[in-house]
Amino acid sequence: MAGGLYWGGAAQAQAQTSSGQPDPQEQGVPVDSGTEQDAGDSRDIVVTGTLLRGVAPVGTNVVSVNRADVLATGAASANDLLASVPQVGNFGTVPVGTGSYALPIIRPNIRNLGASGGSTTLVLMNGHRLVGAGVLQTSVDPSVIPPDAIERVEIIPDGGSSIYGSDAIGGVINFITRKRYDGFGANARYGIANQYRAFDGSVIAGKDWGSGSVFLSYAYAWHDNILGIDRDYVTADNRGGGGNDNRGTACSPANLIIGGIPYALPGRVPGSLNRCDQTDYADIVPRETRHSVFGGFTQEVNDRFSLALTGYWSQRDTITRSAQSSQSETITALNPYFTRVGTEVSQTVALSFAPVFGPSNISPAKFTSWGLTPTAEFELGGGWQIRALGNYGRSTNETTEDSINSAAVTAAFGGTTTATALNPYNLSATAPGVLSKINDFVNYGQADQKIAEGRMIIDGPLFALGGGDVRLAAGAEYHYEDIRSFTGSGPVAAITGGRAFAKRNVKSLFGEVLIPIFGESNRTGGLYALELSGSLRYDDYSDVGGTTNPKIGLTWRPVRSLTLRGNYGTSFHAPSLADLGNSVDSRVQVIPFSPYRAANSSPFDILRPTIAIAGGNANLKPETADTWSLGFDFKPEAAPGLVLSATYFNVRFEDAIAVPPFTSPVLFSDPNYSSFYILNPTLAQAQAAAGSLRIDGVPSLAALYAFSAPYVLFLATRANLGAVHTDGIDFNLAYARETGFGALSASFSGTYTLGRKTQTIKGGAFSDDLKNGTGRLAFVANLGGRYGDLSGRVSLNHRSGFPLAGVLPQTRVSSFDTVDVFLSYDLSDLLKGAALTLNVDNLFDQDPPYLNNAPGYTNGGTLGRLVSFGIRTKF
Template sequence: MQAQSLSSLAGRPVLAAVRPQSALRLAIVAALGLGASIASAQEKAPSTNELEEILVTGTLIRGAAPTGSDLVTVSRDVIEATGVTTTAELLATVPQVTSFNTMPVGTSDFSQPITPPNLRGIGLGATATLVLVNGHRMVGAGVLQTIPDPSAIPTSAIERVEIIADGASATYGSDAVGGVINMILRKDFDGFETTAQYGYGDGFDTMDFNTVFGTTWGSGSMMIAYEYAGRNNLQGRERDYVTNDLTSQGGADSRSTLCYPGNVTYNNVNYTFPGLTPGLNRCDNTQYTDYLSAEHRNSVYATLRQDVTDNVEFFSEAYYSQRKSTPLNAQPGATFVIPITNPYFVAPPGGGFAPFEVVQYSFVREFGPNVENPQELTAGGLVAGVNVKLPGDWAMELLANYGIGTTETTDRSLNAAALNAAAAGTTLDTALDPFGGRTNPAVLAAIRSGGTYNDADQELREISLKFDGPLVSLPGGALRMAVGAQYHYEEIDAKTFYIQPNNRLDLVAPSYGDRSVRSAFAELNLPLVGSGNAFTGVRALTLSASTRYDDYSDFGDTTNPKFGLNWTVVDGFSLRASSGKSFHAPSLADSNVATVDSRLQILPFFPFFPPGALPGPAVVIAGGQPNLKPEKADTWSVGFDFNPAALDSLNVSATLYNIDFRDVLGIPFWTIGLFTNPALSQYYTYRPSAQQLDALLNSGIRIDGTLTPALRAAIIGGGEILDLRRRNLARQEVQGVDFNVNYSWNTSSGLFFAGLAGQRELKFDLTAAPGAAAVDQTERGRVKWRARGTFNWIGAQWSTGAFINYTGKYNNPNLLTQEVDAFVTVDAHVTYRPKATGWLEGTQVSLLADNVLDEEPPMYLSSPGFDSANSSALGRVVSINVRKSW
């Protein structure tokens, strides 16, 4: 993108992988206060004692652009043109983020209540992507994860999002293997802006209200932004393609037999409720499961900047966010034994005699079709620091960062002990009646009382000191350097309680872990050739070198370098390259010996068994474990940027990237060959002996579930033990191409802009375990193409445009014989800015339509009938947005 006037940029929705040298220009323009639209943009000169030059993501040196790495920028205009109500939704507009073209949502249990962004789709979850705000970290969120929730930041406070989809541990330390997502806040905003938005879809509506107030004065500025976002839930029964019975489309019938009406097995024959005739009832638990839960979020962010003296500037940021959601799951069912001594025992007619019957049952009649699992996440933080101007154009930054977050989740289930006791009850007051619904209400209350309550507090403390400035003047420009140190501390204090009758909480799994990291870093920017010594074939040549040393209290030390090169061959055409090392330290939730999720799960039925074996009961060992090692990666990229003088508004760029990710934390899933790969055979035991099962049960690991004598015998006779704990298991080698083309042109009727940005994955080789062979995953469920096209027109009072989102074909990872069709959606928007004075001045009205063609997800022959990781069940949502600048 070339430097352009504010009037040509205002109101333009742009998703651009911009050239590094152009990224600096874009950042400078954005920081000057680009407003909501042509009508409401406000420009305010920064204070005369401004000490801070623009710092772009990917470098620690003021006034420099990241050398060798591509910079993807999502502008303020995209936020306004798309009408996104959360930062997670905003990031889902970026093809390099794996949530692209989906509706990112967390899980309905405590495992992952937030959906952190994941660049490149590498690593376990999103642990290999670093999320920053104004260049600093946020406190983590969750019980089983320590990744921050980007939606804690109000979208109204964000000026732009900068993404370096390249290894960046040399600059930022751990977690930056796949890249960095940095949310840059609005700066020197002067005015008062209010936005209200209401959106409606099929069975779904959403509401967003936000307001921003800012003011500047001669020596400083302040801003405060508040946002409320709310939505209702969306269940499977509201979409006809959501189902567990896919036989009509050539798939399998995965409906449950834990139903109401239920099933009885008597003398090894299956009978159905209510008439106890031979057969098997099945029910579809997708119908009453939330695929988007009801949610309400309040968030606020405030900033302050003040010149203390001519050479000292104080700055601070503070934020607070509270998110409440109420996921609804289908009412759980259970398998239990009714002995003949139960007064409600009913034998199937003509079934002969047996002393007991096995019942499969869901308590829909007693408790309703749904169970609520409420979640509440709060996060807050405070950043304070000073910028000090030093002699010789050097500067010092001292920054302190503190954050604290709390996650509370309730995961309701049946009380297995109460259920088994009631099934074995011998009186009308104590026994369970699954046949006629005559169970004593007190007995039902005890059965319903099961589940867990999970509470986790996380804390972040950081202090960093950085110096940067020029070392020496060279013909190509100034050799600049940044050097500094940082102290980082984090902790997690998590607890799990069993819910007992009368809502009593029994603590079963306390967990505490902490970590400190001492770091030192340095970066050099060396302009070998510039305007003062350019020659044919080398108009400019810049090298960069950076390194970071991190000393962990629990993992030892690591040093990670990175090198970059920018080479302008001729005016308008440049090449770039980067190479470096990155790493990710296992989170405290993974590596603490007492992690809250380390457990044995007793499962009466598990669908995944070795080939030729019938599905049956299983004991699953889940969670983290001690002695994990850091994940490490070698990364490199090469690319070009083309901006010809004859077509000044044309920008073309492409980047070839490669990531070799080793010691990757993983789980030995059946989808990567648990039962067929000899290297993974140590992680499962089919038909364990009594000694093997007892040794595991007595190992001291927490047990979730009840192992009845009948279930124990079934596991020994035809069940399995699966060790699915996280471990340094795999190696991933990823290669692909990022590309971007955009062009704008002015006409007498307004400004036009067209662009195409995307990603093509070329290789994803997975080595499932040490000693295993590498297997190419590109035909095993990986999406190879993701792209987003943009076309917009901006007139004097009207503007309109569309975004086309493309997720390419891929093979179903659970059924490789099925090729899943591409998912293509179109988002459109129209904005009107009236020429008015008085109370209408500074007003604009927008009509927004996401998935305007109401495209359904492509057929997916695995439960629940669509793939939420690569498509969305939300359908068309039309929104009205009103913005007013006061």
């Protein structure tokens, strides 16, 4: 078989050991050479979820995505790959990093537990951390890891703080990269969808000389943008589905408001109103270009000592289009362009600047990061080993959000000459100098982040029991991170804002013990194998104090074919440096209109401003969780290749760091959120909430109220708001078998939520998310096979629908189902090591489900029907 071929497995369809690790040999399942496995290493390896070499984590379910799955999904980025895993929150969506300094990256989120500046899911590469990305975030950007560098991904959907420390509340995602490569390989792929193009490719070269290896790879990926107007399901006007018209009224042509009565230009008929859809010229998928370099070196110096070094560099350039800026202002008879409808002496004009500045704001962003990780292993004898790791990484993050100068707009409305005044009835007739001042305005964010770590672990056997060696691992770690950030706004040559610097160091001690009570030498009836493990970690933070987290696990195999497992542990997530009180985004943000309103709001309320009090909180506490799970793996000897697994999980997540969901209609329908907003706030209330914070968007709050009373004030600072209690079942049914003509495989894997309740404020009532906004079931069903030189797979991806409250008349959101197809044809007879590939994502071009709100859809995402042609080769 040629490199790149696939015999039809699924992302969770591999045979599993008692704790979830891949064990294809035991099942008699062929491992296709097309998976491009690197040359093996005789030394024991450390797997995800344990400090011990060569053993799987006891009592834990591990979801594994192998090299073949990377190829079959057609993933152009690591984020795309994770979107194929049902346990990860962005499953069934198109992962989109907007490039804004508020939300620049896609954060993987197992169980959808939190949305703070850090993450409740820990993302690792080869077992170590990566530097964070963003201006208001310190989360890892998985897209820095090119898919062609990935050997496999191991996902542990259980708490992992006893091994890894902070962030591993929902679980751990560990990208395991190639270790060795010999030869030269190249691949390229081109994809086409409606109003969309994409290309990705990579080259890799390396040399393996047995005792060591060196390789270097380069990957390039580019994709076009998709505007809302390019997809008919993206709309703010939901009247066709029986919903509301959520289109804006600050449009082109403009609307006049005189005595509370609208007059649409140009006709100026009383009661007439121009509406405009702000989703039309805003991206649902921004344009993006990525460059990635990845390399590795390994060398066995002698029988006892070995060295390794991995490094990467990545750059992502994003261009995001948003709806052109609009504003509502008062014009009086002092303005030379003022035109009366009747006898009035002033008018309120709601307008968009699209006629003079184009239909979209165009906002570029650049994110660059790099890291180096040297490691050393020293064999002490007697099965004991010392492993040492150093890890250093840096990122530079820069975003520019195109906007307008609201103060200049206000001044131009009040202009008294044609050289200084704005003509709101015909913007193009305004003096160029006036328009230039209005258009010369950006929101700018920049941050540099750094991480430095050192870790040492010793592990080996203590003594022998009947079931095998009792093994111990112990270690210490030092972690340092910092972020220097700036956010501001203003004319490009005179941006003003605030700077912040935050740092922390963490000193950690940890250990793990494995006790094999029954095993190969003493197994008996009902006790084919029995293992017990315990792990403990203490972390001392320079800013938030110390925390200790334990975990215990049990694996029991009553017979060879059945494994029962369970674990219990505590986990935590320390507040990120972007969440604490010196957060660079602490400010009062004024938006000139109100896109987020209560269901009974007047349609004219959209013309009124919104005030948001944003920023960090120095009094944040770590988020914590108690997690436990029970499960089984059944691999009947009478049916080789069949795997049946299920795991019950239970998570009690407390002190969640978040901001209220002020972009969601749920905010106004759920009384638990009532303390986080003030409708029709007075000036005194706004000034009391703002305190001494800087004000962005207007010269002062008093000046804001002089023109238009705000509709709402959001209290949007981060806080330990409440809790998430959730439980459910992860499942996997898979079958793979060689046949006389090739191979067949099938799988059904996913997650089913039994319960999910969220608490807005600690001590407050819990809301049942399954009754409002959360679906129960997510799964992938695969059918694959191989016949001669042709291999393929068909996948059905399902996200279930859910009830909906507060978005009347809609009471339910539908499920979202897409079908993907992968084909590969071996060209080895013509060109050694070559294969052609075809991916068709969303074969039937399904639209995501309808939602009676802008942008008109939810519960999934799609590029449409995307057809991608590729070629892979290796020499």
